[in-house]
Amino acid sequence: MKMKFEHIARFGNYISKSFALDVLRLLYVYKDISASEAASRLGLPIQTIQDFLESLSELDILIKKEVIEGKRPYFRYSIKQNVIDLNLDFNELFADEDLKNKTDLRIRERANSGVQFTTARGGQYFSTVSIWQGRGRLGKQKKINLTKAQGWFLYNLPFPDTTGMGIDEIMHKSGIAADQKGEIQDVVEELIELKIVEII
Numbered sequence: 001m002k003m004k005f006e007h008i009a010r011f012g013n014y015i016s017k018s019f020a021l022d023v024l025r026l027l028y029v030y031k032d033i034s035a036s037e038a039a040s041r042l043g044l045p046i047q048t049i050q051d052f053l054e055s056l057s058e059l060d061i062l063i064k065k066e067v068i069e070g071k072r073p074y075f076r077y078s079i080k081q082n083v084i085d086l087n088l089d090f091n092e093l094f095a096d097e098d099l100k101n102k103t104d105l106r107i108r109e110r111a112n113s114g115v116q117f118t119t120a121r122g123g124q125y126f127s128t129v130s131i132w133q134g135r136g137r138l139g140k141q142k143k144i145n146l147t148k149a150q151g152w153f154l155y156n157l158p159f160p161d162t163t164g165m166g167i168d169e170i171m172h173k174s175g176i177a178a179d180q181k182g183e184i185q186d187v188v189e190e191l192i193e194l195k196i197v198e199i200i
Contacts, residue, residue: 125151
């Protein structure tokens with residue numbers, strides 16, 4: 001079974017419940033079970049077990065089947081498959097086409113952004129970026145500690161009155177290796193959000 005990250009996170013939340021292992025054991029041993037049966041067996045509130053079983057059913061881990069006895073229908077749950085193999089593919093998780101496309105655009109520092117770049121000891125690259133957000137007493141300073149590659153990149157970021165450069169161009173000028181592009185794209189995205197960098 002291959003889950004999306006949000007489903008893995010939800011599953012992790014449910015499976016960490018103190019009673020989760022006991023409920024799963026009942027599902028395995030009984031083959032199918034109702035919320036009231038499981039709650040009675042474990043001495044827990046029916047609604048607690050019902051919510052747990054419903055959640056696993058929504059994640060396609062359990063099979064939910066409606067059963068009618070007399071005039072009152074209820075649901076029984078069974079395990080869909082005995083093995084759940086969770087796979088988390090970082091390549092899929094962080095593949096962002098928008099970021100890739102932005103490497104072809106030209107960027108530069110935005111004029112009058114109020115940003116403060118702090119030069120690292122020895123110079124030639126920045127160590128932090130700071131900007132004041134908000135006004136008056138409610139304002140606060142946002143400070144970003146930069147990696148060395150990010151510091152080199154921003155040190156060579158075109159000034160506001162220039163035509164700008166592409167991300168790859170700035171990386172080449174800064175002597176930054178291609179395998180560090182991810183962290184460069186990340187800080188560029190953040191600075192665009194903070195209106196420190198602009199796309200032209």
